[in-house]
Amino acid sequence: MFRTAIAGSLPKPAWLAETHKLWPQWKAQGDDLLKAKADATLLWVKLQEDAGLEVIGDGEQARQHFVHGFLEQVEGIDFEHKVKMGIRNNRYDAMVPQVVAPLRLKGRVHAFEAQLTRAHTTKKVKFTLPGPMTIVDTVADRFYGDKVKMAMAFAELLNQEALALQADGVDIVQFDEPAFNVYMEEAADWGVKALERAAQGLTCTTAVHICYGYGIQANIDWKNSLGHEWRQYEKVFPALAKSSIDQVSLECFHSHVPPDLMKLLEGKDVMVGVIDVASEEIETPEQVADTIGMALQFVPKKHLIACTNCGLAPMDRAVAEAKLKALAEGAKLAAKRYG
Numbered sequence: 570m571f572r573t574a575i576a577g578s579l580p581k582p583a584w585l586a587e588t589h590k591l592w593p594q595w596k597a598q599g600d601d602l603l604k605a606k607a608d609a610t611l612l613w614v615k616l617q618e619d620a621g622l623e624v625i626g627d628g629e630q631a632r633q634h635f636v637h638g639f640l641e642q643v644e645g646i647d648f649e650h651k652v653k654m655g656i657r658n659n660r661y662d663a664m665v666p667q668v669v670a671p672l673r674l675k676g677r678v679h680a681f682e683a684q685l686t687r688a689h690t691t692k693k694v695k696f697t698l699p700g701p702m703t704i705v706d707t708v709a710d711r712f713y714g715d716k717v718k719m720a721m722a723f724a725e726l727l728n729q730e731a732l733a734l735q736a737d738g739v740d741i742v743q744f745d746e747p748a749f750n751v752y753m754e755e756a757a758d759w760g761v762k763a764l765e766r767a768a769q770g771l772t773c774t775t776a777v778h779i780c781y782g783y784g785i786q787a788n789i790d791w792k793n794s795l796g797h798e799w800r801q802y803e804k805v806f807p808a809l810a811k812s813s814i815d816q817v818s819l820e821c822f823h824s825h826v827p828p829d830l831m832k833l834l835e836g837k838d839v840m841v842g843v844i845d846v847a848s849e850e851i852e853t854p855e856q857v858a859d860t861i862g863m864a865l866q867f868v869p870k871k872h873l874i875a876c877t878n879c880g881l882a883p884m885d886r887a888v889a890e891a892k893l894k895a896l897a898e899g900a901k902l903a904a905k906r907y908g
C-alpha cells in the first residue's frame with residue numbers, strides 16, 4: 570500500500586470565505602468566524618478520511634493565506650501599513666506587511682485548529698507552516714537589513730510553534746518553501762539551514778514542500794517561461810538530502826521536472842505530486858498509478874508517498890473533493906500493480 574497525503578491547503582467553503590482566491594476575505598467576524606473555521610476544518614477532516622487518505626490535515630481553513638496566517642501572531646510586524654512588493658523574484662505583486670521591530674511570537678499561532686484536527690481523527694495528522702525563506706520573501710524588511718538574519722529570526726519563532734504543535738499531537742510538521750525554487754543558490758546556501766533551525770528539536774516527522782506555486786495565472790505564465798526542463802530542484806535537493814528533514818514534497822504530474830532528480834533525495838521520504846493543482850480536470854486512478862509507477866524508477870517503494878503537486882486552496886470545492894478521491898484510488902491501484 571502506498572501512503573497518501575495532500576500538500577496542505579484545501580478550498581474554503583463559500584460560507585467561510587470568498588472562493589477561488591488566494592487571499593480571500595472572511596464572511597464572518599469574531600466568534601462567528603471562529604465557529605465557521607472550526608466547521609470547515611471538521612468538514613475537510615471528514616472528506617479526507619472518506620476519500621481514504623492516510624495523512625489528514627486541517628486544510629488550512631483557519632488561515633487567510635499560508636504565510637500571513639503565521640505572521641498575524643508575530644510582534645514586530647506592521648499589518649496596518651502594507652506595501653506593494655514584487656514577490657518570488659517579481660513573479661507577481663502582493664500587498665505585504667512590514668517588519669518594523671524585533672520579531673517575537675504573541676502566543677500560540679495554530680493551537681485551535683491543530684488541537685481540533687487531532688481530536689477528530691485517529692489517523693496521522695500533518696500540519697503545515699510557511700518556511701523561513703518563503704516568509705522573508707513575503708514581507709517587507711524595514712528593520713533587520715539582512716535577509717539571512719531575518720530568516721533566522723523567523724526560524725526561531727517557527728520552531729517555537731512547531732514544538733508546540735508536536736505537543737498538540739501533530740505527527741508531521743511540514744514547512745512550505747516555494748521560494749526554494751526561485752532562489753536556488755540561496756536556498757542551498759542558507760535556506761536549508763534556516764529550515765533546520767525551524768525544525769530543531771522536533772522528534773515528530775519533519776517535511777518540506779517545494780513547488781512551482783498554486784494554479785493561479787501568474788504561476789502558469791511563469792511555468793511556461795521555464796522551458797522544457799525544470800531543473801530548479803537540482804540545486805537544493807543535495808542540500809536537503811544531507812539535512813535533518815525527513816520528507817520532501819515535489820511537483821511531478823504535468824510538470825517538466827526531470828523525474829530522475831528524485832534520485833538526489835536518496836534516503837528521504839519523497840512526496841510525489843500525482844495531482845495537478847493547475848487544472849480542473851480530474852485525474853483518473855490510472856493516471857495517478859502511472860505517475861507512481863514512473864516515480865518508482867527513482868524512489869524506493871517504502872519512501873514513496875503519493876501527494877498533490879501543491880495546495881488546492883484556490884480551486885473549486887467539488888473539483889478538490891474529486892481530486893482527493895482520485896489520489897487515494899490511484900494509490901490503491903498502484904499497490905495492486907506494483908505491490
Ligand SMILES: [Zn+2]
Pocket residue numbers: 576747778779780781782783878879880
Ligand atoms: Zn505549493
